[in-house]
Amino acid sequence: MTGFVPDPALYPFDSRWFDSSAGRVHYIDEGSGPAIVFCHGSPTWSFLYRHVVRGLRDRYRCIAVDYLGFGLSERPAGFGYTIAEHTAVVGELIDHLRLDDFVLMGQDWGGPIGLGAATTRADRVKGVVLGNTAFWPIEQPANLAFSVIMSSRPMRRRILEQNLLVEKFLLGRTGPHLTRAEADHYRMAQPTKESRRGLAVMPGEIRAARPLLEDLARDVPARLGSKPALAIWGMRDMVFRPKACLPRIRSAFTALEVVELRRAKHFIQEDAPDRIVAAITEHFPR
Numbered sequence: 001m002t003g004f005v006p007d008p009a010l011y012p013f014d015s016r017w018f019d020s021s022a023g024r025v026h027y028i029d030e031g032s033g034p035a036i037v038f039c040h041g042s043p044t045w046s047f048l049y050r051h052v053v054r055g056l057r058d059r060y061r062c063i064a065v066d067y068l069g070f071g072l073s074e075r076p077a078g079f080g081y082t083i084a085e086h087t088a089v090v091g092e093l094i095d096h097l098r099l100d101d102f103v104l105m106g107q108d109w110g111g112p113i114g115l116g117a118a119t120t121r122a123d124r125v126k127g128v129v130l131g132n133t134a135f136w137p138i139e140q141p142a143n144l145a146f147s148v149i150m151s152s153r154p155m156r157r158r159i160l161e162q163n164l165l166v167e168k169f170l171l172g173r174t175g176p177h178l179t180r181a182e183a184d185h186y187r188m189a190q191p192t193k194e195s196r197r198g199l200a201v202m203p204g205e206i207r208a209a210r211p212l213l214e215d216l217a218r219d220v221p222a223r224l225g226s227k228p229a230l231a232i233w234g235m236r237d238m239v240f241r242p243k244a245c246l247p248r249i250r251s252a253f254t255a256l257e258v259v260e261l262r263r264a265k266h267f268i269q270e271d272a273p274d275r276i277v278a279a280i281t282e283h284f285p286r
Helices: 046-056 083-096 110-119 141-150 153-162 164-170 180-188 194-208 210-224 242-252 273-283
Strands: 016-019 024-030 035-039 061-065 102-107 125-131 229-234 256-261
Touching (some): 024 083, 035 110, 083 210, 153 164
Parallel strands (some): 125 229
């Protein structure tokens, strides 16, 4: 844990804890009704979903998790922070909460992490919501080059020592519009070199997680493809470009609705939370 305590005015939720097999996991569990599990990406944490949870918790049970190494969760020694390991821990939390008939929402790395947990529990999944993500091996040269460069020793040092992923890619010029206090909530969730070990692993996983992504490319259509599905897409995202990703997602689900967020970029939960709330409410009525 980082010792950081969120401002209840910005993050008005009760913190909950789960002792997974790998370490102590922080999550929130707000509201009642049909359950929705929210999975974040990198370099964010459950704070990313704060507006969405506030908008849905009067009708749904909203569960948002911080992966080990992210947000308020533990940074356990010996944990590898790989996508496969995060997937296993999210699955443990779903089992611990005895969730049944739940909806899974994943964005960025939260797509493959959440889907990895959901495919092995497909009989308990009600539906899927995906936002700006991919669950297949990444082939685009720019993304692969990013993985090579950002996992190099000099760049890993900058991630650890300068919080590069947060400062440049989340809070930089192309990131979402945030208040100073909101930006500080992303900074203070990763306040030290030691607390950023999980962040430093993620870029290399674009290549290293290929076996897991190959499995998901097969298992998602086979096990979840007939579930009601919703793709909510930031159309200005330069990472998961809609022309490259949406056809692949359309081909994986037989009952898919696509909501295009014309002005949103990568972090759709910051750019268009009200549209996300409205789309989920309409697509998955109580």
